[in-house]
Amino acid sequence: MPDRRQRLPLRLLSTFGSLFLLGGTGLWLLARAEDLPRFDALIVHYRPELLVLLLIAFLVLSLLAIRRQLIRPLNELVAYVRAQQTGSPESPPSHLYRRRDDIGYLAREIAKLLHALHDKNQQLHAQTLNDPLTGLGNRRLLEQRLEIALPLSRRRMTPLSALMIDVDHFKQYNDHYGHPAGDECLREIANVLRDTFRRETDIVVRLGGEEFLVVLLDNQLDEATRLAEGMRSMLQAVGIPHAWSPTAKVVTVSIGVATAPPGTPIDLESLLACADEALYACKAAGRNCTIGRHVGAGIKESAEMTS
Numbered sequence: 371m372p373d374r375r376q377r378l379p380l381r382l383l384s385t386f387g388s389l390f391l392l393g394g395t396g397l398w399l400l401a402r403a404e405d406l407p408r409f410d411a412l413i414v415h416y417r418p419e420l421l422v423l424l425l426i427a428f429l430v431l432s433l434l435a436i437r438r439q440l441i442r443p444l445n446e447l448v449a450y451v452r453a454q455q456t457g458s459p460e461s462p463p464s465h466l467y468r469r470r471d472d473i474g475y476l477a478r479e480i481a482k483l484l485h486a487l488h489d490k491n492q493q494l495h496a497q498t499l500n501d502p503l504t505g506l507g508n509r510r511l512l513e514q515r516l517e518i519a520l521p522l523s524r525r526r527m528t529p530l531s532a533l534m535i536d537v538d539h540f541k542q543y544n545d546h547y548g549h550p551a552g553d554e555c556l557r558e559i560a561n562v563l564r565d566t567f568r569r570e571t572d573i574v575v576r577l578g579g580e581e582f583l584v585v586l587l588d589n590q591l592d593e594a595t596r597l598a599e600g601m602r603s604m605l606q607a608v609g610i611p612h613a614w615s616p617t618a619k620v621v622t623v624s625i626g627v628a629t630a631p632p633g634t635p636i637d638l639e640s641l642l643a644c645a646d647e648a649l650y651a652c653k654a655a656g657r658n659c660t661i662g663r664h665v666g667a668g669i670k671e672s673a674e675m676t677s
């Protein structure tokens with residue numbers, strides 16, 4: 371029974387060894403042919419041709435062995451690697467993966483490498499879509515999700531709301547509590563956002579600095595404003611002290627809400643511009659409040675202000 375753990379060189383050695391033995395025997399017989407009176411004339415006459423024929427047979431058999439043992443499995447490996455260009459990698463064909471020789475070793479190493487590359491890619495992909503400070507999404511994620519959400523909401527005639535959320539007097543917070551405390555404060559706010567907007571379809575991102583954005587699919591202005599108010603009160607209930615804020619004793623936010631009514635042809639920029647205008651109105655109105663408006667309309671409603 372052949373040793374299953376033999377390596378490729380051993381296999382080749384045994385294949386070539388057999389071929390050499392075969393060829394050698396043939397040559398020896400030819401060499402001895404002169405001693406055999408029966409074949410004498412025939413062998414002497416055809417010896418050069420027979421030698422060439424034996425050599426050719428030897429070469430053909432060698433090439434076949436190389437093709438079977440090396441070239442075919444290597445081609446299969448190449449085909450396997452090519453098939454793994456997209457999606458999560460699968461295992462190589464089992465007859466290659468299980469081989470105990472160098473080809474099997476190569477197949478297993480390639481599979482390991484492809485899996486590691488896939489994991490790394492996933493990691494990098496997540497990093498490009500997430501804000502490293504808060505773990506929320508970033509603008510890129512927002513754009514990616516809205517690429518699908520905007521046309522879908524138009525097609526299904528559903529409303530679309532954007533909540534632009536800005537921390538009040540955050541510069542004072544940083545100045546007095548320090549930048550690391552400022553970072554921690556942003557993380558707390560991110561947690562409140564996560565707790566408030568829990569639907570799978572809610573898109574919650576940090577746009578940068580102390581500005582966050584939430585996009586709600588299928589929420590009318592009243593509902594979006596109510597949710598924004600819920601988030602604002604929850605943050606106040608958390609009560610992150612802000613002794614230097616002229617608005618309140620705790621960290622507060624101002625929220626501008628913009629809603630595109632069903633069927634409104636809208637793009638991200640116009641939705642954000644409208645939410646920004648509403649936010650600006652909040653800041654002008656004294657901060658720590660929510661103001662909502664329909665896209666293309668004047669200020670629709672203003673929610674409570676708390677000091």
Ligand SMILES: Nc1nc2c(ncn2[C@@H]2O[C@H](COP(=O)(O)OP(=O)(O)OP(=O)(O)O)[C@@H](O)[C@H]2O)c(=O)[nH]1
Pocket residue numbers: 503536537538539540541542544548549550551552553556578579580653657
């Ligand atoms: N800790 C921390 N601070 C940040 C970060 N990004 C931006 N900031 C700070 O956020 C502050 C934003 O200041 P402003 O734009 O003046 O806004 P504000 O002080 O909140 O004033 P209003 O929005 O008008 O209430 C600046 O001091 C920035 O340095 C961050 O990642 N971490």
